[in-house]
Amino acid sequence: MFAIANSIGLFGMNAFSVTVEAEIEKGRPSFDISGLPDAAVKEARDRVFSALLSVGHPIPANRVLMNLAPANVRKSGTTFDLAMFVALMQALGTLPPRLPDRVFIGELGLNGTLHGIRGVLSMVMMARSLGFREIYVPQENVREASVIDGIEVFGVETAQQLLDHLLELYPMQPAPVWSPTPDEMLDSVLDFSDIRGQEKARTGVELAAAGGHNILLIGSPGAGKSMLANRIPTILPAMTREEMLETSNVYSVAGELSYDRPLITQRPFRAPHHTASAAGLIGGGSIPAPGEVSLAHNGVLFLDELAEFDRSTLDMLRQPLEKREVTISRVAGTAVFPCNIMLVAAMNPCPCGYYGAGLKKCTCTEKQVRAYLNKVSGPMLDRFDLHVDVDPVPIEELSAKEKSESSAAIRERIEKAREIQNQRFAGTSIHCNSMIPDNLLDEYCVMDVASENFMKQLHRRYKLTARAFSRIRRVSRTVADLNGHEIIDRNDVIQASYFRGFYSKYLQDQ
Numbered sequence: 001m002f003a004i005a006n007s008i009g010l011f012g013m014n015a016f017s018v019t020v021e022a023e024i025e026k027g028r029p030s031f032d033i034s035g036l037p038d039a040a041v042k043e044a045r046d047r048v049f050s051a052l053l054s055v056g057h058p059i060p061a062n063r064v065l066m067n068l069a070p071a072n073v074r075k076s077g078t079t080f081d082l083a084m085f086v087a088l089m090q091a092l093g094t095l096p097p098r099l100p101d102r103v104f105i106g107e108l109g110l111n112g113t114l115h116g117i118r119g120v121l122s123m124v125m126m127a128r129s130l131g132f133r134e135i136y137v138p139q140e141n142v143r144e145a146s147v148i149d150g151i152e153v154f155g156v157e158t159a160q161q162l163l164d165h166l167l168e169l170y171p172m173q174p175a176p177v178w179s180p181t182p183d184e185m186l187d188s189v190l191d192f193s194d195i196r197g198q199e200k201a202r203t204g205v206e207l208a209a210a211g212g213h214n215i216l217l218i219g220s221p222g223a224g225k226s227m228l229a230n231r232i233p234t235i236l237p238a239m240t241r242e243e244m245l246e247t248s249n250v251y252s253v254a255g256e257l258s259y260d261r262p263l264i265t266q267r268p269f270r271a272p273h274h275t276a277s278a279a280g281l282i283g284g285g286s287i288p289a290p291g292e293v294s295l296a297h298n299g300v301l302f303l304d305e306l307a308e309f310d311r312s313t314l315d316m317l318r319q320p321l322e323k324r325e326v327t328i329s330r331v332a333g334t335a336v337f338p339c340n341i342m343l344v345a346a347m348n349p350c351p352c353g354y355y356g357a358g359l360k361k362c363t364c365t366e367k368q369v370r371a372y373l374n375k376v377s378g379p380m381l382d383r384f385d386l387h388v389d390v391d392p393v394p395i396e397e398l399s400a401k402e403k404s405e406s407s408a409a410i411r412e413r414i415e416k417a418r419e420i421q422n423q424r425f426a427g428t429s430i431h432c433n434s435m436i437p438d439n440l441l442d443e444y445c446v447m448d449v450a451s452e453n454f455m456k457q458l459h460r461r462y463k464l465t466a467r468a469f470s471r472i473r474r475v476s477r478t479v480a481d482l483n484g485h486e487i488i489d490r491n492d493v494i495q496a497s498y499f500r501g502f503y504s505k506y507l508q509d510q
């Protein structure tokens with residue numbers, strides 16, 4: 001009998017519809033799969049037969065043919081196991097030959113139990129948009145799947161359980177739609193009120209967060225760079241549901257969602273070690289998987305000890321940062337992972353770490369200091385709109401009793417500034433000031449005469465390159481937004497220009 005069961009495949013972030021066709025023909029016992037299956041798909045034979053035995057059915061004594069349509073798209077992984085099992089039960093006459101409106105995804109274990117798979121979130125969204133009414137997923141993935149409404153989600157533990165349900169012997173109940181409680185959405189233990197002093201660095205970080213600018217923190221060991229960086233997610237605006245789904249999709253494909261964390265509800269903060277490989281950072285693998293830069297999507301990627309990262313690995317980050325997506329090409333196709341991130345990096349100014357700190361004497365030679373800063377390439381440094389010198393806070397200030405301003409208070413200002421940006425960029429692909437392209441600077445960053453004159457002075461005094469110029473204009477736009485100025489004034493520009501290399505003890509940029 002010819003039977004059809006619906007499934008969903010995944011390549012990169014893209015889910016696609018797959019139809020499993022099964023037929024049993026007379027001939028020597030065999031099990032053939034066509035439709036460009038990879039090795040894992042081909043091995044489904046053993047898993048499907050075990051599931052068959054687990055429901056008390058003998059292995060067919062005839063030829064079993066399976067075709068995964070569309071036949072010209074490569075299929076990988078173990079996702080199709082469950083649909084193949086269903087199709088086989090249909091072809092054998094146990095189940096009706098058509099089960100419309102239902103779609104099956106999941107990996108079978110050798111005793112007919114189901115194992116969790118990656119990318120369920122994308123697959124459920126695709127199933128819904130294809131108009132299916134019911135989706136059957138491994139129990140392990142049921143919470144992640146039930147984030148999506150508009151389709152009934154069933155968590156399956158064993159092949160037997162599914163069979164009993166489809167035969168209407170023991171019907172299962174669909175999982176209730178899951179949505180996070182407000183508590184689950186905000187539970188960071190970190191807060192800006194923990195940081196004493198550091199007025200200038202706090203302002204720099206606030207500016208960066210307000211305009212989505214990349215920021216580089218430079219300072220001696222213990223100055224508080226890591227402390228500032230890992231509190232940045234606490235001042236960014238709360239995630240929209242759209243953003244939660246986008247980011248969760250990346251985690252789903254990476255296999256990083258779980259029963260306890262079925263949805264990413266807080267902006268991610270990813271801090272890969274400087275020994276991270278290019279594939280770990282950017283993404284890769286024979287079946288493309290997202291890297292840290294995509295796991296930070298809609299959040300913060302923190303590169304601590306920037307100068308210790310492999311220079312060529314860092315340079316590979318440049319394009320994704322610009323395009324806000326990572327493209328990985330493979331024979332099977334091209335995978336695209338999003339990476340709309342705020343890049344935060346920290347580094348010491350020299351090998352010993354104390355150059356310019358005034359606390360301890362730097363023991364490096366001038367040449368060593370220069371060589372250290374040069375470890376980060378110029379084009380990479382160009383990616384940072386703000387450079388902030390982080391000086392250690394004096395002991396007396398550290399032991400001060402009063403708390404500093406809280407993350408919630410800072411976030412309020414940032415949300416206001418972001419709201420202005422949302423209105424400004426409505427209907428464009430720009431989200432925040434850091435994304436204003438050079439050719440639109442004149443349109444979006446209108447300055448009054450005094451600030452234009454100040455820019456000219458800066459230019460004469462420091463021989464600024466066009467790039468440095470553009471960065472100051474973007475950051476000035478953000479300062480003006482925080483100050484509620486529609487037209488950028490001189491003070492806005494002065495404040496923005498504090499965070500450029502020519503004011504830095506360390507970086508003499510142009």
Ligand SMILES: Nc1ncnc2c1ncn2[C@@H]1O[C@H](COP(=O)(O)OP(=O)(O)OP(=O)(O)O)[C@@H](O)[C@H]1O
Pocket residue numbers: 194195196197198219220221222223224225226227228348393398
């Ligand atoms: N401004 C501050 N307010 C409160 N605590 C601080 C401050 N600065 C530093 N500290 C304390 O010093 C510790 C070290 O700070 P942190 O790890 O952020 O330094 P760092 O600049 O990242 O140093 P390194 O270069 O060694 O990585 C913090 O855990 C914190 O306890």
Ligand SMILES: [Mg+2]
Pocket residue numbers: 225226227304346
């Ligand atoms: Mg640190």
Ligand SMILES: [Zn+2]
Pocket residue numbers: 350351352353354355362363364
């Ligand atoms: Zn030194």
